[in-house]
Amino acid sequence: MEYVIEMLDIRKEFPGIVANDQVTLQVKKGEIHALLGENGAGKSTLMNVLFGLYQPEKGEIRVNGQPAHITSPTIANKLGIGMVHQHFMLVDTFTVTENIILGKEPKSGISIDIKKAEQEVQEISKRYGLAVNPSAKIADISVGMQQRVEILKTLYRGAEILIFDEPTAVLTPQEIKELSQIMKNLIKEGKSIILITHKLKEIMEICDRVTVIRKGRGIGTVDVADTTTNELANLMVGREVVFTTNKGKANPTENVLEIHGLEVKDSRGIDAVKELDLTVKSGEIVGIAGVDGNGQTELIEAITGLRRAESGSVKLNGKEITNMKPRKIIESGVGHIPQDRHKHGLVLDFPIGENMVLQSYYQHPYSKNGVLNFKEIYKKAKLLIDEFDVRTPSEYTHARALSGGNQQKAIIGREVDRDPDLLIAAQPTRGLDVGAIEFIHKRLIEQRDSGKAVLLISFELEEILNVSDRIAVIFEGKIVAIVDADKTSEQELGLLMAGSALSEVREDTHV
Structure with a gap:
């Protein structure tokens, strides 16, 4: 059997951790080969070895078919x-x-031939169905477009084997569909793809x-045609995984969060939240469904005091908290x-133990x-690490060294332990594996069942439908519909998220 890539019995160690222990990966030409594992299983480490960022011990x-000694990304690029x-x-x-050609610029004399570069970018983007605006600034384009630029960077350098590291973690459902098509186009052109992921549906x-x-x-x-999502989940976490959230x-x-007529501007001074009304009661989970960029971020920031509300009211347990300090x-x-x-949940260069008391370090018994x-501080951290199954060498390990799933568990442990009346969970499972998702959903439902109010913001419709009791759909900064989770569907929510009125949607679909 001819393989384009063979990684045989790879061992990679870091101080105190064996990240890869005799791992073998063999990739055939013209296939999309998934590398599946929990957060922290060693997937990215293995690919960083292949790309020359790390050197294996064995x-x-x-x-x-030829032995390769890959000591840098430059050598990896030369090998395709x-x-x-x-x-x-x-x-x-x-x-x-400029980003695509960086480090490999076509020259005209001593200066860069930008016209020639733009022409080459246009040709590659057309060939692979990767439409981009060559002259647009990166700061002005969407996350999905930025990812296309990353793909074009590799193709411009002549890549035949492409490694995608968790490529859908930050994409909208529409962008995920587009990326799937792009990958299929690349395979048709004779490329081979290694896809690092923990999303079973995509695999x-x-x-x-x-x-x-x-x-x-x-x-x-295993061959994907011969397996199921359940079998893959069991292989990945080593036990039976429950996909549907069991909740009574x-x-x-009583009302815990009451928002009336809320108006919030975004960083550019444009209205992001407009005359928004929303109520969350104790003992329920209200999910906010919407396409990214419809005011979700500004809404959360206004509730938590991170962004100023222009007008309107936010009340917690009947008391005004609008524009109070965080x-x-x-x-x-x-x-x-x-x-x-990373930006708002943790101080990455602090030990995980100190991150566990970021909200209460100034209170007794952590400070006098x-x-x-x-x-x-570290006594408390140890208790939370054990209770919330945060996998870390110790409570003194820097937060940066933990996998995404374990960073998230640490944040959830810290917030839940404070026993808040209202828990705001924004994208709580973004980029996490099925085992971590199952754990986090259980914790959110436990909060609800203990009489707390939970506000869940997620771009994953499956998560919104699974975990929420009521769903508020946000479109262009307004709540356009509120529906019961057990009386709606992905199709209906999708139409509402695109701006359709609930009466029209229900008339058309006869819900």
Whole structure:
């Protein structure tokens, strides 16, 4: 059997951790090969070894049957290997073309031939169905477009084997469909793709084979046609995974969050939230469904005091909290799982133990007369790490070193432990594997069942339908419909999210 890539018995160690323990991956020419595993299983590490960012302690790599010693991304590029990173490597102030050619610029004399470069970019983008505006600045284009630029960067450098690292983690459902088509086009052109993911649905839809890694060890490779999502989930986490969220009927009582006539501007001074009304009661989960960019971020920031409301009212348990300082709002009884865990959820260069008390470090017993009591801080952190199954070498490990799923569990542990009356969960499972998603959904439902109010904001319709009791649909900064989760569908929500009126939708679909 001829393989384009063979990684044989790869071992990669970091201080105190064996990230890859004798892992084997063999990729055939012209296939989409998934690399599946939980957060922190060692998928990205293995691909960083293939791309030359890390050097393995043991094992052999072969490219097109020939042994290869890949010591840098430059050598990987020369061997026809390109990588589309999860966190894009783009310069915001440069144009699309400037980013694509960076480091490999066509010259006209001593200056860069930008016209020739733009022409080449147009040709490649046309060939692979990757429409972009070559002269647009990166700062001005969508996340989906930025990803296209990353793909074009690899193709411009002649990549025959493309590694995609969690490519759909930050995309809208529409952009995910477009990316699937792009991958199929690349395969038709004779390329081979390695897809790092933990999204089982995507694997079943577009992949040919899948190699599973669990806790750094290779579990095996299976043909997608011969397996099921349940079997893959079991291989990935080593136990039965429940996909549907088991929850009893909600028993909502008094209003916890009341929003009336809320108006909020975005960073450019444009109206992002317009005359918005919303109520969340204790003992219920209200999900907000909407396409990204319809005011969700500004709404959360206004509730939590991170952005000023122009007008309107936000009340918690009947008390006005509009435009109060974030600390006062938190002390009033609001918990916040932010949508960007790196920017707003953690201090990445602090130990995970200190991150666990970011909301309460100034209170007893963690502080006295302005002096931190680290013994109490780390004692508390240890308890939360155990209770919320945060997998970390120790409570002294820096937050940056944890996988995304474990970073998220740490944030949820911190927020839930404070026992807030209102828990705001924004994109709580973005980029997480099925095991971590199952865990987080259970915790949100536990909050609801203990009489708390939960406001869930997610771009995953499946999550919104599974976890919410009521669903508020947001479109262009307004709540355009509120429906019961058990009386709606993905199709209906999709139409409402595009701006259709509920009466029209129900008339057309006879719901």
